[in-house]
Amino acid sequence: MIPLVVLSFCITALLFTATYLPQVIFLALFHSKGSAWVNGTFLVLSESNLIIAIFFEALFVDKTQVDIFDAVLVSEDCADTVEKVRAVNRDEGDPVRSLGPRDKGAEYAPFSFRQVLEFLILLPLNFVPFVGVPIFLLATGYRAGPLLGWRYFKLRGFDKKQRKAFVRDKSRRWQYTWFGTMALILQLVPVLSLFFLLSTAAGSALWAVDLERAGHADEHVGTDDPDAPPPYEDEV
Numbered sequence: 001m002i003p004l005v006v007l008s009f010c011i012t013a014l015l016f017t018a019t020y021l022p023q024v025i026f027l028a029l030f031h032s033k034g035s036a037w038v039n040g041t042f043l044v045l046s047e048s049n050l051i052i053a054i055f056f057e058a059l060f061v062d063k064t065q066v067d068i069f070d071a072v073l074v075s076e077d078c079a080d081t082v083e084k085v086r087a088v089n090r091d092e093g094d095p096v097r098s099l100g101p102r103d104k105g106a107e108y109a110p111f112s113f114r115q116v117l118e119f120l121i122l123l124p125l126n127f128v129p130f131v132g133v134p135i136f137l138l139a140t141g142y143r144a145g146p147l148l149g150w151r152y153f154k155l156r157g158f159d160k161k162q163r164k165a166f167v168r169d170k171s172r173r174w175q176y177t178w179f180g181t182m183a184l185i186l187q188l189v190p191v192l193s194l195f196f197l198l199s200t201a202a203g204s205a206l207w208a209v210d211l212e213r214a215g216h217a218d219e220h221v222g223t224d225d226p227d228a229p230p231p232y233e234d235e236v
Helices: 001-027 032-076 113-127 132-147 150-154 161-168 173-187 192-216
Strands: none
Touching: 001 032, 001 192, 032 132, 032 150, 032 173, 032 192, 113 132, 113 161, 132 161, 132 173, 150 161, 161 192, 173 192
């Protein structure tokens, strides 16, 4: 974590040094003086978050997020769900140490080119005074929320159709959007963004525990064959 935090800080500091004032000057063409500074701050933080996500999250953090997610489920007496794809030593008192080798192709959230493309397309929303930043966060959160539940979908054996039905349920569509939005807001916090990647994994696991205890996933349950997981497609 320490090297990643240092790299995250350096990237954010570099972007603020090199691009903050030029972007504020450009935004001032559309904004009042005060809102240009505010939107410029969110714009640079969003850009640094994108760079960090592309270069570091998928390469260094994803497997750790998988272990955190699974360990939380084990600690909350949902080991049966984890055992569908990886071994769990129930005699081990430490939830992390109880986890066996990760399942083939284990990933917390798949890398989505569509999400990156939509992020770039929606980035100019930050030019809109006052309402631009909230709309940008909600619009990107709409896509990010379901992706943060990908590990749970894998554990439940959902195929593409079942994932879409589960996410688009009226009682959950807003919840996924809000969860994704809050996760993105935390990613905008300089330096601590990588720490919040781990806390977000724990939070999504606790949400999965609630879903398991309420039995909400049973009506959508798919195949439990861990050797043939449905491939990720940019559809939710």
